[in-house]
Amino acid sequence: MGGVFSTLMRKIKNGEFVITGEIEPEKTTNIGEILEAAAKLKGYVVAVNITDNPQGFAYMSGLLPSFLIQEVVGLEVIYQVTCRDRNRLAIFSDLLAAGSVGIRNILALTGDHVVLGDVPQGKPVFDLDAAQLVWMIRRMVDEGVDPAGNPIDNPPKFHVGVAANPNANPLEPEILKLERKVSVGAEFVQTQVVYDIEVAKRFLDDVSYLKVPIIIGICPLKSVKMAKWLDEKCPGISIPKDLMEELIRAKERGGKQAIWEVNIEYFGDFIRELRRTTRAAGVHVMAVGMEELIPPIIERAGLVKEAIDWRTYIVNKISKVILPQK
Amino acid sequence: MIITTQKPLEEILNYLRPYRKIFIIGCGTCATECQTGGEKQVQEMKEKLEKEGFEVVGTGMIESPCDERLTRKFIRAQRKNGRALDDAEAVLVLACGAGVQVVAELLDKPVFPGLNTHFIGKVERIGRFYERCRACGECVLGETGGICPVTQCAKGLLNGPCGGMADGKCEVGGWTRPCAWVLIYERLKAMGRLDLFKKFRPPRDYSRKAGPGEVVWR
Numbered sequence: 001m002g003g004v005f006s007t008l009m010r011k012i013k014n015g016e017f018v019i020t021g022e023i024e025p026e027k028t029t030n031i032g033e034i035l036e037a038a039a040k041l042k043g044y045v046v047a048v049n050i051t052d053n054p055q056g057f058a059y060m061s062g063l064l065p066s067f068l069i070q071e072v073v074g075l076e077v078i079y080q081v082t083c084r085d086r087n088r089l090a091i092f093s094d095l096l097a098a099g100s101v102g103i104r105n106i107l108a109l110t111g112d113h114v115v116l117g118d119v120p121q122g123k124p125v126f127d128l129d130a131a132q133l134v135w136m137i138r139r140m141v142d143e144g145v146d147p148a149g150n151p152i153d154n155p156p157k158f159h160v161g162v163a164a165n166p167n168a169n170p171l172e173p174e175i176l177k178l179e180r181k182v183s184v185g186a187e188f189v190q191t192q193v194v195y196d197i198e199v200a201k202r203f204l205d206d207v208s209y210l211k212v213p214i215i216i217g218i219c220p221l222k223s224v225k226m227a228k229w230l231d232e233k234c235p236g237i238s239i240p241k242d243l244m245e246e247l248i249r250a251k252e253r254g255g256k257q258a259i260w261e262v263n264i265e266y267f268g269d270f271i272r273e274l275r276r277t278t279r280a281a282g283v284h285v286m287a288v289g290m291e292e293l294i295p296p297i298i299e300r301a302g303l304v305k306e307a308i309d310w311r312t313y314i315v316n317k318i319s320k321v322i323l324p325q326k
Numbered sequence: 327m328i329i330t331t332q333k334p335l336e337e338i339l340n341y342l343r344p345y346r347k348i349f350i351i352g353c354g355t356c357a358t359e360c361q362t363g364g365e366k367q368v369q370e371m372k373e374k375l376e377k378e379g380f381e382v383v384g385t386g387m388i389e390s391p392c393d394e395r396l397t398r399k400f401i402r403a404q405r406k407n408g409r410a411l412d413d414a415e416a417v418l419v420l421a422c423g424a425g426v427q428v429v430a431e432l433l434d435k436p437v438f439p440g441l442n443t444h445f446i447g448k449v450e451r452i453g454r455f456y457e458r459c460r461a462c463g464e465c466v467l468g469e470t471g472g473i474c475p476v477t478q479c480a481k482g483l484l485n486g487p488c489g490g491m492a493d494g495k496c497e498v499g500g501w502t503r504p505c506a507w508v509l510i511y512e513r514l515k516a517m518g519r520l521d522l523f524k525k526f527r528p529p530r531d532y533s534r535k536a537g538p539g540e541v542v543w544r
Contacts, residue, residue: 088529110488113480113498124481131485132529147529169493173511176524180485184526192489235492235501 005157006104007076008047012188012213017275018282019298020078020190020215021045021291023069025060031068034060038069040291044298047076047105049190049284053085056117063094067101078161078190079103082111087127088136088147095140099156107161107190108133131181134160138185161188166203166216167236175206182210190284193219196240197270204278213281216274220263220285220293224251263293268300275301327448328356328422329455330363330441338371339378341438342416347383348375349414350440351400351429353421354389361452362441363420371420371440384410391425397432463534469522471513478506484527487511 004010011018021041025034041048048069050062066077079098081091095106110130114122128136136147137160144155162181168174178189189212194200200216207214221227221239224247231239243266250258267285274280287293342348350368357363365387372382388400404411411417417433419426420440430437445457460477466484467474476482480498486507490497494508514523 110481110483112490115498116490126481126483127532128529129481129483129485129488131526135526135528163489165489168491170508170511172515173487173508173523174491176511176520177485177487177507180524180526183524235495 003157004159006047006159008078008105009159009187011046012281017280017303018046018215019044019271019294019303020282020284021048021294022051022284022286022288023048023065024051024054024288025062025065027057027059029060031060031065034065035068035073037288037291038065038073038075041294042073042075044294045075045285046282047078049078049080049107052080052082052109052111053117054112056084056112056114056120058117058119058122063098066098066103070102076105077103078105078107080107080109081133082109083126083128083130083133084111084114085122085125087125091128091133092136092140092146095137095158096152096156099140099158104158105161106137106158107163108137108186109163130162131177131184134162134181134186135184142185159187160185161190161215162186163192164189164203164207164214165192165236166194166199167192167238169236171203171206178207178212179210182212186212188213188215188281190215191217193217193237193286195238195243197273200274200280201278204280208279214279215282215284216280217284217286218267218270220267220287220290220297221247221259222290223256223259224248260293264296264300267297271297271301271303275303327359327446327455328424329444329447329449329457330357330360330422331444332362332367332420333440333442335374338418338438338440342375342380342418345380345415345436347381347413347415349383349411349417350375350385351391351417351419351421352385352387353391353419353425354387357421357425357441359449360455367420371418375418383413384408386411388421388425388429391419391421392428394428394432397428401432461539462530463539464530466527469525469527470510471517471519471522473506473510473513475506475510478509483507484530 004013008018023034023038038048050066052062053059062079066079069075069077108130114120114124137158139145140155141158144152146152164178165174194216204214227239227244227247230237246262247259250262271283285294350371352365352368353363368385372385375382386400389396391397416436416438418438418440419429422443426439446459446461447455447457449455457477462476475484475486479486480496481488487505491505491508492501494505495501496503496505511523514520
């Protein structure tokens with residue numbers, strides 16, 4: 001391992017507290033909307049994750065949006081790769097393509113099982129798992145070879161990250177698994193969503209021995225309904241009681257606007273505290289469809305937006321060049 | 327044990343409809359144990375087919391139809407003792423897919439399966455069978471506390487658990503079944519062998535599994 005190939009990694013190495021965002025290509029060919037969503041995050045996040053059929057849903061591939069978001073929007077991406085839908089050959093091919101167009105950050109994931117998604121009849125692949133994907137990427141970058149050891153002409157340059165779940169129960173196998181992934185060359189970690197800052201702090205302490213940058217995942221709560229669904233229906237995720245009560249009170253008081261204010265306050269303070277009191281390398285904000293929440297949250301957290309005055313220009317450029325004619 | 331279940335009668339009748347004279351073969355090993363192709367089930371199948379207007383010209387049990395030697399011996403004995411097998415227009419085999427294929431390879435007439443073959447598994451009791459082996463050819467049980475991740479992890483991961491684990495349960499099936507990798511962790515921890523848990527296992531070599539499997543050592 002050597003060299004720094006991306007802004008994300010450069011900032012992490014410089015000890016800057018990084019904010020990453022998330023963009024989800026969906027079941028659509030409206031690439032323009034994806035780029036517009038990314039443009040809303042530009043200046044507020046260092047890089048944006050581009051999901052790969054999240055929850056096993058059959059969506060647009062992340063590769064082309066990743067390329068266009070970097071080229072047209074000018075925002076660095078973290079290209080997510082799961083092992084659910086492609087074998088090692090297919091993933092390797094996509095990674096060569098990604099490397100050829102300047103994609104520099106990869107998040108290596110196992111991926112949710114096909115039966116959780118909206119085309120459950122499909123054959124799950126899992127030729128590799130997340131750790132083996134990290135291993136394969138490291139060999140591509142460090143040794144310049146494919147998974148069988150054949151040489152690559154002009155090998156790609158990637159930084160490879162992995163996921164971890166601070167809410168996992170039991171937690172020890174999760175931590176040991178992370179240790180395994182770091183041992184094969186994972187360079188950064190983005191975690192599952194955490195709502196309880198104490199959970200984040202405990203996890204950061206537990207994995208500090210791994211000496212790997214940890215970016216804590218957060219996800220704003222659009223509504224009381226979403227909060228209750230996550231709390232009750234999503235195993236491993238619990239919403240702190242105080243937050244839930246505040247959301248319910250906000251709903252009664254002022255509807256959506258008041259709920260957004262609760263989010264801005266809660267997550268703004270959450271980030272501020274993480275930044276001031278922990279070793280967290282940053283925060284990963286999963287606010288798909290709630291992009292307009294990111295600026296006020298980041299401002300509340302005391303972080304400064306990078307000066308980008310040409311956002312409108314970009315959106316115009318996108319709509320002229322990329323948006324399909326309707 | 328190879329775990330089988332009987333096909334729906336309607337499917338069997340569809341196969342057999344073009345023929346009248348049927349010979350039924352059962353399996354004395356796994357299908358007998360599963361109560362899908364034992365003597366009793368062969369007799370019941372005979373009655374069902376006769377009720378549907380077929381003429382069952384003979385029935386017989388092979389100790390293990392998947393063993394070509396035993397199936398050859400059975401066919402020889404049948405021919406020595408009478409003409410039933412040769413008179414039959416079609417043969418129905420109540421055995422796993424391997425058994426059906428061996429019979430089909432040795433007989434010059436239509437051979438049909440009466441069972442669906444599910445997996446290599448554990449018999450808890452009759453009616454409760456659980457998959458335990460994928461016959462991957464690269465057994466890792468020695469490193470995983472005797473619990474097979476290839477079979478018991480829904481994704482067959484060699485480096486689990488995955489992010490779908492919650493409260494020790496697996497995302498597949500809605501967090502009702504145990505996560506194999508949590509079971510492995512608990513077992514290895516109890517054995518004082520978490521070093522094995524942390525070990526990285528590189529991707530499998532599927533080139534060894536290309537095409538139908540062959541084990542030839544003599």
